Amino acid sequence: MTHVPIPRDGSPAVLECHGVTLAYGKVPVVEDLTLAVAPGETVALLGPSGSGKSSLLYAIAGFLRPRSGSISIAGRAVSSEREWVSPERRSIGMVFQSYALWPHMTALETVAYPLRRASVSAAEARRRAQELLEGVGIGRLAGRRPAELSGGEQQRVGLCRALARDPDLYLFDEPTAHLDSALRANLQEQLAGQRHGSRAAALYATHDVSEALAVSDRVVLLRDGRIVQVGTPVEIYERPVDLWAAQLTGAASRVHLVVEGADGRAATVSVGGQSVVVQAGGAAGSGSRTAPAAYLEAGGRAAIVRPGWLHFGGPLPGRVKQTWYRGPHTDYRLDTPAGDVSLGEAGPPRFAPGAEVSWSLDRVWFLAEVGTEAASETEVGPDQA
Amino acid sequence: MWRGAGWLAVALAVAGLAAVPLGALLGVALTDGWRGLQDSLDPRAAQALLHTLVVALLVSASAVAGGTAAALVTERWATSGRRWLRLGLLVPFLTPPFVAAVGWVRAYGPAGLTDDALGIGWSGLFGPAGIVAVLAVHALPLAYLVVAAGLATRAEPDLERAARVSGGSSARVLWSITLPLLRPALITGAVLVFVTTVNAFGVPAVLGIPAGFGTVTTRIYQDLAFSADQAAFSRVIALACVLVVVAMAATGVATLAGRRATVRTGGASGPDLPSPGRSRLPLLVLSVYLVLTTLVPLVALLLTALTRAVGLPPVPENLTLDNFARAVDGRTAAALSNSVLLAVVAATFALLLGALVVILARRRGSAVLPAIATITFAVPGSTLAVAILLAYGGWLRDTLLLILVAYLAKLWVLGLRPLASSAERLPPDLLFAARASGAGPISAFVTVVLPMFRPVAAAAWLLVFIFALHELTMSSLLYGPGSTTLAVAVLNLQQLGDPTVTAALAVLLTVLVLVAAVPVLLFRRSMFEGVRGSGT
Numbered sequence: 015m016t017h018v019p020i021p022r023d024g025s026p027a028v029l030e031c032h033g034v035t036l037a038y039g040k041v042p043v044v045e046d047l048t049l050a051v052a053p054g055e056t057v058a059l060l061g062p063s064g065s066g067k068s069s070l071l072y073a074i075a076g077f078l079r080p081r082s083g084s085i086s087i088a089g090r091a092v093s094s095e096r097e098w099v100s101p102e103r104r105s106i107g108m109v110f111q112s113y114a115l116w117p118h119m120t121a122l123e124t125v126a127y128p129l130r131r132a133s134v135s136a137a138e139a140r141r142r143a144q145e146l147l148e149g150v151g152i153g154r155l156a157g158r159r160p161a162e163l164s165g166g167e168q169q170r171v172g173l174c175r176a177l178a179r180d181p182d183l184y185l186f187d188e189p190t191a192h193l194d195s196a197l198r199a200n201l202q203e204q205l206a207g208q209r210h211g212s213r214a215a216a217l218y219a220t221h222d223v224s225e226a227l228a229v230s231d232r233v234v235l236l237r238d239g240r241i242v243q244v245g246t247p248v249e250i251y252e253r254p255v256d257l258w259a260a261q262l263t264g265a266a267s268r269v270h271l272v273v274e275g276a277d278g279r280a281a282t283v284s285v286g287g288q289s290v291v292v293q294a295g296g297a298a299g300s301g302s303r304t305a306p307a308a309y310l311e312a313g314g315r316a317a318i319v320r321p322g323w324l325h326f327g328g329p330l331p332g333r334v335k336q337t338w339y340r341g342p343h344t345d346y347r348l349d350t351p352a353g354d355v356s357l358g359e360a361g362p363p364r365f366a367p368g369a370e371v372s373w374s375l376d377r378v379w380f381l382a383e384v385g386t387e388a389a390s391e392t393e394v395g396p397d398q399a
Numbered sequence: 400m401w402r403g404a405g406w407l408a409v410a411l412a413v414a415g416l417a418a419v420p421l422g423a424l425l426g427v428a429l430t431d432g433w434r435g436l437q438d439s440l441d442p443r444a445a446q447a448l449l450h451t452l453v454v455a456l457l458v459s460a461s462a463v464a465g466g467t468a469a470a471l472v473t474e475r476w477a478t479s480g481r482r483w484l485r486l487g488l489l490v491p492f493l494t495p496p497f498v499a500a501v502g503w504v505r506a507y508g509p510a511g512l513t514d515d516a517l518g519i520g521w522s523g524l525f526g527p528a529g530i531v532a533v534l535a536v537h538a539l540p541l542a543y544l545v546v547a548a549g550l551a552t553r554a555e556p557d558l559e560r561a562a563r564v565s566g567g568s569s570a571r572v573l574w575s576i577t578l579p580l581l582r583p584a585l586i587t588g589a590v591l592v593f594v595t596t597v598n599a600f601g602v603p604a605v606l607g608i609p610a611g612f613g614t615v616t617t618r619i620y621q622d623l624a625f626s627a628d629q630a631a632f633s634r635v636i637a638l639a640c641v642l643v644v645v646a647m648a649a650t651g652v653a654t655l656a657g658r659r660a661t662v663r664t665g666g667a668s669g670p671d672l673p674s675p676g677r678s679r680l681p682l683l684v685l686s687v688y689l690v691l692t693t694l695v696p697l698v699a700l701l702l703t704a705l706t707r708a709v710g711l712p713p714v715p716e717n718l719t720l721d722n723f724a725r726a727v728d729g730r731t732a733a734a735l736s737n738s739v740l741l742a743v744v745a746a747t748f749a750l751l752l753g754a755l756v757v758i759l760a761r762r763r764g765s766a767v768l769p770a771i772a773t774i775t776f777a778v779p780g781s782t783l784a785v786a787i788l789l790a791y792g793g794w795l796r797d798t799l800l801l802i803l804v805a806y807l808a809k810l811w812v813l814g815l816r817p818l819a820s821s822a823e824r825l826p827p828d829l830l831f832a833a834r835a836s837g838a839g840p841i842s843a844f845v846t847v848v849l850p851m852f853r854p855v856a857a858a859a860w861l862l863v864f865i866f867a868l869h870e871l872t873m874s875s876l877l878y879g880p881g882s883t884t885l886a887v888a889v890l891n892l893q894q895l896g897d898p899t900v901t902a903a904l905a906v907l908l909t910v911l912v913l914v915a916a917v918p919v920l921l922f923r924r925s926m927f928e929g930v931r932g933s934g935t
Contacts, residue, residue, distance in 0.1 A: 077560055101563035102571075108564040114557035118579045127575075131566030172561075179565060 028215035034083035044239040058226035061236030067219035076101035088182040107176030115160040122156040128179040166197035184216040286351025296380030321358030328374025416808040424786035466542025492540035495869030497601025502696030542588040549584025590653035598779040600872035639782040703902035722903035738885040742867035745806040749814030780872035797879020
């Protein structure tokens with residue numbers, strides 16, 4: 015299956031990678047990757063560590079020369095077989111996982127640095143750097159060095175440094191990986207605020223699903239240096255291509271059911287002898303038929319459900335195995351004729367482990383294929399991912 | 400009880416190695432008061448001091464510049480062959496300095512290799528220019544090591560990348576980011592080289608004495624030969640004190656200059672990638688430098704050692720092993736066994752003493768003992784030798800024990816430092832984890848701590864062994880008829896003017912040192928990073 019991930023609105027792309035292959039020595043880390051990002055668009059690169067996200071960012075920034083393929087930024091070829099543009103002459107701003115703040119410079123000097131390199135006068139550079147720092151709420155810390163700043167403050171300085179360059183393309187290399195969750199949300203907000211209305215594109219590498227879904231217009235799912243799926247956050251969450259993708263992007267339970275009939279987007283499925291009508295869809299398989307119909311024919315493909323696609327009350331029996339109270343909502347693990355499934359519901363727990371409950375299905379998603387062996391049966395929740 | 404015995408042993412060692420000799424020196428120096436000290440600094444002594452300072456400044460500047468350039472090439476530029484370049488850069492560090500000087504004489508001096516082959520002989524080699532050149536080449540690895548370590552720990556690649564994506568060219572990034580971050584390493588490197596150079600004896604002895612160019616250390620060596628003469632003896636004492644003052648002053652300046660320490664920030668940095676799209680020219684320059692300064696002198700030395708007489712071309716019929724046979728005749732064979740014995744005993748004692756101090760100081764959180772060990776290391780070898788001669792010369796004169804005391808005083812910090820820094824970096828969690836797994840304090844120590852320290856201990860032992868093996872400065876002042884060391888034998892032969900046998904003996908000494916150094920060089924990473932690697 016080939017994905018040709020191009021921007022939706024048809025405007026010329028800010029970033030174009032074509033057939034990019036990266037390797038350290040003989041070890042390939044990214045293989046034949048093609049990707050384009052439109053002006054104003056934020057694309058999240060989501061994948062486990064070692065999937066090639068950071069390497070791809072390094073290649074786009076110009077720290078790593080691709081084995082093959084070409085990269086262009088704002089319509090200008092920066093890396094190909096013949097051309098090579100050094101990092102400082104690419105129109106990029108980068109935010110690093112390690113913050114990469116220079117220990118010998120104050121926040122103000124750090125943010126003024128890209129401006130000075132762009133031949134802005136010293137006074138003007140300082141004025142604009144101060145403005146940028148005010149913009150993320152740390153103007154009063156302008157005179158401090160990194161050692162005197164907290165992690166969240168350091169990363170905001172890093173963000174301002176990238177903003178100061180006013181580039182065509184932002185590269186975010188897991189910028190919140192070292193921050194706790196409150197600071198993470200705060201930084202995401204800052205970032206969204208700064209990016210709002212900008213024509214610059216952004217590529218955001220992360221291994222955190224909720225972050226990828228929250229910050230991006232599109233998500234690129236990477237596994238072992240190859241693109242597994244590209245789509246809007248909603249598509250990525252609701253329409254995973256395979257079990258690996260489903261489990262990487264949130265809690266997903268495989269359900270065992272028999273499809274009795276399919277009618278467009280609705281299907282009648284039977285769970286333990288009880289029939290339920292559900293909304294159904296499926297990843298396009300090898301055939302051209304809609305997924306439920308194909309499933310009806312092939313009869314053996316896996317179906318998954320997200321915790322939000324189930325509710326209590328209905329014709330199906332089950333028993334609560336475990337509950338997790340998460341604050342805004344509660345997750346239940348149910349032992350049912352369809353197998354072990356996860357159900358999420360707003361509010362505090364209503365049932366204790368061991369309670370007999372009734373439940374029903376709202377929708378199911380049929381996978382194109384079962385997925386990798388390693389991913390079979392195990393369930394990966396967002397908190398464990 | 401055991402603890403008490405341990406402290407007693409350490410206290411005795413500190414008193415015997417540091418307090419008594421330095422006290423004796425100070426006592427003699429101050430009997431006539433500062434006035435007397437000043438009076439004994441006659442114009443020749445003052446001139447020697449000036450020579451020492453000028454040479455040390457020139458050597459520091461060039462070694463730090465060269466070491467920084469080399470570190471940038473191997474750590475940031477090189478894509479391949481990095482490992483071999485690193486090894487090549489460390490070789491001069493391991494060849495004894497006076498051997499390097501002899502090698503340069505055989506390679507580039509009058510009647511040397513280039514003189515014979517091309518008619519190019521450098522007569523300036525004997526004198527200040529040659530001394531500065533050989534000392535700078537020899538000190539470059541020291542500066543290189545310090546700067547390369549600084550590059551690895553302070554100037555993380557991400558910091559430079561952040562500057563590149565901010566629009567800085569590679570030259571600009573070097574100037575505005577890399578070098579400022581390296582400032583502490585540059586200062587440390589410069590001071591280390593400066594102090595080492597002020598203390599250097601072998602090179603000025605080989606290249607300076609024949610030219611009548613005296614430094615403080617060679618003056619002490621020459622004056623001590625006439626120590627029966629009261630004026631010469633006071634001059635030795637005065638010069639020994641002056642050396643300490645110079646070394647201390649340099650260290651003090653560095654401490655002040657390096658005080659505004661910068662703290663590293665953030666978490667793990669990005670990978671250390673070879674930079675794309677770069678020319679191979681710096682690699683070539685570095686390789687040529689290594690060949691000219693290190694390989695050619697060693698080859699010239701080897702050829703001289705294998706040739707029947709100086710001046711004969713190295714063709715098969717002129718080659719001989721006679722020089723080696725003559726080099727290891729009765730007297731030098733004794734010197735050889737003296738040196739090996741001294742090195743083994745000194746290394747073992749230094750390691751034991753170091754381990755004892757680490758174990759004792761860990762509980763008490765004491766920093767005093769390591770500081771004392773550092774002081775005796777910082778005291779110039781010539782001064783330390785004079786002090787030990789004053790303290791113990793009465794009963795131990797001309798014995799190996801006198802030299803052993805000097806070696807231990809000078810080198811026990813080398814046994815202590817690696818152990819102490821590993822102990823500092825040892826994450827307490829590792830011990831806690833062992834305890835939480837059911838190990839008692841002793842079995843936790845045996846199963847977790849000891850295995851982690853084994854490589855470090857081996858490296859420390861070898862380091863002391865190597866230093867002791869090619870030590871010349873102190874043994875040249877302390878040796879007697881029965882206690883000649885190999886290095887002293889080489890120097891004496893050189894001064895007698897027997898180039899082929901000198902070369903043969905120098906080759907022997909170098910081979911010994913290199914053989915001892917091979918494990919350190921090959922396993923440098925695992926030996927020194929054993930503990931750190933398992934941390935965090």
